[in-house]
Amino acid sequence: MAVRHPDTLLGAAFVVTWSSGFIGAELGTGSAPASTLLAWRFIIAMAVLGAWLAWRRRGIPPRDLVSHVVIGLLAQGGYLYGVFLAAEHGVVEGINNLITALQPLIAVALAVPILGESITRRQLAGFAAGLAGVVLVVGGDLHGGAPAWAYLLPFGAMLSLVGATLFERRVRPAADLPEALAVQAGVSAVLFSGLASADGALVPPADPVFWTAVAILVVIAMFGGYGLYWVNVRRTGVARVSALLYLTPPTTMLLGWVMFGSTLTPMSLLGVLVCAAAVTVALRAPAARLPEIRPARASGAPAECTRA
Template sequence: MSPALSGLLFQLSALVLFVALDTVTKLLTTEYPIPQIVFCRFLFHMISVALALRIATGRLPWRSRAPVTQTVRSLTLVMANVLFTVALAHVPLADAAAVSFASPLLTVALAALVLKESVSARRWAGIAVGFLGVLVALRPPFLTGEEPPHWALILPLGTAAVFAGYQILTRKLAAVDDPHTTILHTGIAAGLVTAVVQPFVWTPPTGLGWALLALAGVFGAAGHFLLVQAYSRAPASLLAPMTYTQLVWSTLSSALVFGDWPDGWTLLGAAIIAGGGILVALPGRRP
């Protein structure tokens, strides 16, 4: 199997786990404070990753050649999680997911600007189309003639921007550190920062609550492990557009688990975003 194909398979598997993580997180927002949810997500992430690496390799590869970059990457993930979790507490999962899919477009743009990866004019056109879809999914009153949407619907756009930076840092670290080191560091700074506020917000979980909090950490750890593996094998400009497959799973989860069926604006915006993603993802011409 070629590195590019294996990277794509790792990426697609990670996306399924991320939808499972989002579903569990939305369930938890009805019972627990958001800072507590985010802290436990990273706590159980660190525990599961440490156990898995210890069993698989017999050691914990925590020494990094770029500790500052690893810390910044971990903190960007905290910010993305907080923004998206707040959004999930107020808007349907399908709506939040549709807006957050600006992230692959931003990732491709940053791959060109930061990583100096080649991005053709067609891919730039795809990015522009995708952002038009984000605008539709946000339902601005001048476009829909309706009341403004819930203010929290703008938060996934911030998630998209922050997560695009996270993906670029993941790709940069792939050339510096072992993927096991990167996945171990993913939760360290995040866990330490979110632990500070726990004395002020902690709500004792029930047995089911503990199970869901732990499950969120396991889903997140497994998803980010696969994501690190993907970005260590394939370029960011190839992998980022595959994120649009997550639209299908997010829509199904929103409808089947929460009974939130997406409306016409969400579906139209998601379709336009996916169309832009297809333009970005199409392979270039051979010389």
Template sequence: MAAMPFVFVLIWSTGFIVAKFGLPYAEPLTFLLLRFAGVLIVLLPLMWLMRAPWPVGRMRHIAFAGILVQAGYLAGVWCAIKIGMPAGLSALIVGMQPILTAFAAPLVGERVRGRQWIGLMFGICGVALVVANKISMIGLSWQSIALCVFALLSITTGTLYQKRYCASFDLRTGTVIQFAASIVVVLPFAIAFEHLDASLSNVQWTANFIGALLWSVLALSIGAIFLLFALIRKSAATQVTSLLYLTPPTTAVMAWAMFGEAFSITGMLGMVLAVIGVALVVRK
């Protein structure tokens, strides 16, 4: 479907909006655990009713890729924002993923052409312009920077690993495996650092929080992830990750529409550059 990349970008771009609604009411790892558990609650009955096949022989590869893409990436970004990392700067750091993926493309048997390298440069310049007026160094710490860099390396490695070792699998059972593995990894850290208990006493169940959680489960962790896996299956890793250049501009437009955040001429120029960059990368 020609519209699949655009639908993916629109849904994926709501991630920072969800953080704005959800983080005031729960610690980041606690929120992510509820999000991962919600995915299992939705998918397990569907998987059983539809008799979805298990990916025999590739479960450990699928689980490892899921830990990197889900637990590593999301935990890194959300924890960084929670301890003071500005959302604009975190978007810029994570926005380096297409460049890293392009450098590592030979590892998965892909070749990045000269036109695509130009597009990648255009894309990162566009992202920088979009988030330039949102970057603040107030409250910045080495811990928050380290968490964002960890998130960047995690999602880049996870995308390449999945492309190489388990690009094709049933999305229903594969997603269940990935989120179950992510729960196993994140749970001990939530108990140790966020004092998580069985009563979930550290969660405020407000309307905003519930709405953010439901959107995270249904739209982001099921809808967007299914689209991401489908794109990884049918396209080169560099082409897929270049779509993430469109996330900061799209998020900026959403923040302007929903919260009245400023959207400057510089940001508009950045959006144009990002679109041109992605077009250069994905054009056949």
């Protein structure tokens, strides 16, 4: 899995912009409920993308439209709402990050039989080490206090993102990225506006901090991070993008230190180094020809080990 220079830049941009979503969430939820913040994130994103589509006058085939509705419900609705709702019910950020950090391992494990992607044992070791690095990064924030059922929320959020990723790669809708984001933003705007209305929280506050958070979530996190997520998936596959997700907890921690003065412990800094090393191992092509794990053949033959 040799990494070309443009893909390296796209991957780095994805990690930084994706991590900004956690910063926007921390800013915005200080002055409004999560449902309000999410509703206005997608209302504004839908307005911008809808105007762009109207200007371009490009239609979306019905098949692609349905596919992106499903992807939006899973990757935006299911993932974001699960993470935000877990935080509202007392699941601390460390546990939230740790549970969602299972995404790379599960996505790669399912991508082998479902998509036919291959992965080497060396790469699997890198994914396992990445999870250990996340444990070190968030280790100081692993205490309970939330009701037991609340810990299922980040797990469900993680599965929603996995499902959206595998579904997109399996169906491969042909719509360009702006059209895809417009459909997904529209679905999410309807979903979160309904949830906020049900809570009586749709009216946004006048607090400038709230609107700063919305701007971060729309421009940097959605148009940047979420858009680059799909760009990287289409260019380099599920395994590579999943590996890059291990860099988002340490990046978020460093951004929190810069913006909010969060404490950096020696253990968390060690976790940053472990995550970086693990992702390097997972992304690098093996120096030697190692056995490669492939999905079982359609005939029912057992999965075989072939040379990479």
